[in-house]
Amino acid sequence: MSPERVPLCLDLLPALRGEDTTKSFFQELVNILLSYVCKSFRRSSKVLDFHHPHQLREGLEGFSLELPDQPENLEQLLVDCRDTLKYGVKTGTVRAVDCFAENVPKMYYRFTYEVSPVFILMEEILLRKMQEIVGWSEEEGDGVFCPGGTMSNLYSVLLARYHFFPEVKTKGMTALPRLILFTSAHSHYSVKKSAAVLGIGSDNVVVGCVPFYVNATAGTTVYGAFDPLNAIADICESHGLWLHVDAAWGGGLLMSKRHRVKLQGIERAWSVTWNPHKMMGAPLQCSAILVKKRGLLKDCNQMCAEYLFQTDKHYDTSYDTGDKTIQCGRHVDVFKLWLMWKAKGSEGFESQVNKCLENAEHLFDKLKQRPDFELVFKSEPEHSNVCFWYIPPSLRNMSPGPERNRRLHEVAPKIKAKMMEQGMAMIGYQPLGDKVNFFRCVFSNPATQTEDVDYLLEEIASLGHDICIRTETDL
């Protein structure tokens, strides 16, 4: 066990002054919330302080929505929080604070500019920033935040299908030829799930008739491997196929000058899934689908519900983004990412990502040296995933083969069960293809130190040393 250290507020706050800072920061936040709540109770307060999109975008009284490279200080973050509440609408079920009572009869609105002016602009600015990082030009790009990477991937298939066969929206799949999706064996199961949900059928993922969609994974779930994006893009281009890059897990590496090379070619994608709730540490849920072709999201998904999307409003209704989504009311996922970006700056995300990958490299190096562990892959990790087996003494001198595999397969679950009952650490395991149960370590928390990595290894080794693995004859 590593000795007790100074609390690591680094990840929570952009300051290193420890618990007291955390406390007073929280205290101030509470004061802001309290004064907001108490004001809301008063019938004399305004429901909203209306400003047109361009006014809010340009920055009112110093309230800037732009995302910085360098972190802001704590005082400024508090001001940002206060301003976010100030320019938001004080009525409504549409907000993170909407559990508070309102003063006027509640109106039924969802994700139109008038009820969510600040959040709609925050979403626009975040999507723009992410598209710029992906490498799309100013003229390209659209997107929405989704309830998770699975839904983002579903959007990509939905849009690709609509792009090639717009009649599917009204006529359904009966009007279409049998469609085929390409993806790799290690891609996330959400691609198959999307095909099942959308009525394409999971069997039509990989082999079939009219190919229209290729999913390339940038950072696979288990191994953290990157598909060769440029090579895949070349093929897609020559066959006119939709290229989707599932960077749900690998997208965070785009923030790092050192590591973004692994995603070279991502700018050629027609759509990209990127989950800030993974590598960038945003609280779940926070996922975006980025779409290169403007207008497609709206054409594909709009149903023009009159009760929501009137065109005779007194402001620019292109900011009523609700009809781009397959949802109606949406949870506000953008604010937390926006505030994190203010707090860390692009550079903060960069060092965070670098740190996680350094931890993975450290673990990899350690594992290489130890006789009681075996790496699933001998090559350097591409992402922060490291996969390995613990080899108990009884298996160390055994020759490879089915009997060793059968016994090795039981090791990880046994260690894991012991670990969970102790509760001091937690690690996942799974089998994959011809590989029996192995541990998978994934670093996405920059507060993790190399000592923690070492501790985890020792913990596994000490729990694993004495486990009893049944031999063939015991069965």
Place this chain on the structure above:
Amino acid sequence: MSPERVPLCLDLLPALRGEDTTKSFFQELVNILLSYVCKSFRRSSKVLDFHHPHQLREGLEGFSLELPDQPENLEQLLVDCRDTLKYGVKTGTVRAVDCFAENVPKMYYRFTYEVSPVFILMEEILLRKMQEIVGWSEEEGDGVFCPGGTMSNLYSVLLARYHFFPEVKTKGMTALPRLILFTSAHSHYSVKKSAAVLGIGSDNVVVGCVPFYVNATAGTTVYGAFDPLNAIADICESHGLWLHVDAAWGGGLLMSKRHRVKLQGIERAWSVTWNPHKMMGAPLQCSAILVKKRGLLKDCNQMCAEYLFQTDKHYDTSYDTGDKTIQCGRHVDVFKLWLMWKAKGSEGFESQVNKCLENAEHLFDKLKQRPDFELVFKSEPEHSNVCFWYIPPSLRNMSPGPERNRRLHEVAPKIKAKMMEQGMAMIGYQPLGDKVNFFRCVFSNPATQTEDVDYLLEEIASLGHDICIRTETDL
């Protein structure tokens, strides 16, 4: 403007002691969070304190997950919050608190019992309670919380299709006859959207070839009308059709002994959408899809990703509910509803719902008496929606016809624009069918008083009195 009154903490807290109570309650919450955070920073604290599902369900050290009829007091709510954190897993991106740094390398897990023990059980208990309220027996019923009612409705179509044509999951729609969905003209557009997304095609909603699904709306979005559930269920039964009840908006009335009669027959539905984030006042997002037939959700949606759903775990893996959903990682929507239920009790929800409907009745009575307003429907409101026109002086003596309609159509947008610039109130309007733009008032906030309703009417009348509506000759 009604005079300043004592703050209404009623809706926020189950006590009426005003701002001080609010303050000290928040303060205590902050203390709980702070001590949790600081503890998490310490490397000596446990990642989790593992308990088997049945242990947690039975209630550990007084921590009861059951939902009460009567409200709990504030002290108990604080204890509930503390216990929720205590029995949760302290690592992980999987939690509402996951922005805090962790102590061990972060593992990649989603919605399996081991990472979300408390929330998975809360979800189970809430779904059970809602199913009981809907009227299903102990042996029936399954469900999940969804990111909104639109997604809940999408689930219902997805499940109905799978129920009748399980081959769709692997083979896609090509293997199926042309499918037809029935719904009413006033149903929410999410039914059409679901058909478009799922590859059925929005044209196949209403008329067509092989009917398999009927959507009945309990509480339409605009008028708050209830479809006759028993009559529809009779037809569905005799033709073997899937009956879905979209009670996204009307579901809240089930909590009221006085009003639940409007949903008579809902227990005959095969699936039900119910949004606690609407009438019950839960912060968005909070929506559930309830499914009568057990096992269908899992059969329809599971993809058996090995990396998540191992079967060689040391606990009852039926609690790994993740594969029932079409998402992967999910936002925790259950905790807020669970805590609200503790704070209000079933009875608290009941009086809240009754209060909202009383406000609607009050508004309806007022409108009936006034010559400057006209009701869209002369009959008593069924839900808390009230739809009406403001009739400016220049139109009051005009005879009905296209010219009056043209001019009346412009009234609501003009008043609304003025209102938004003033910012003192907010109300929605829309046209529908042959009805020109009308205001729609929806009460879902029990803190609204009859004075607020009166204020709103006066406000509309005073803004509307002087607006200038162009006559034909101005054009």
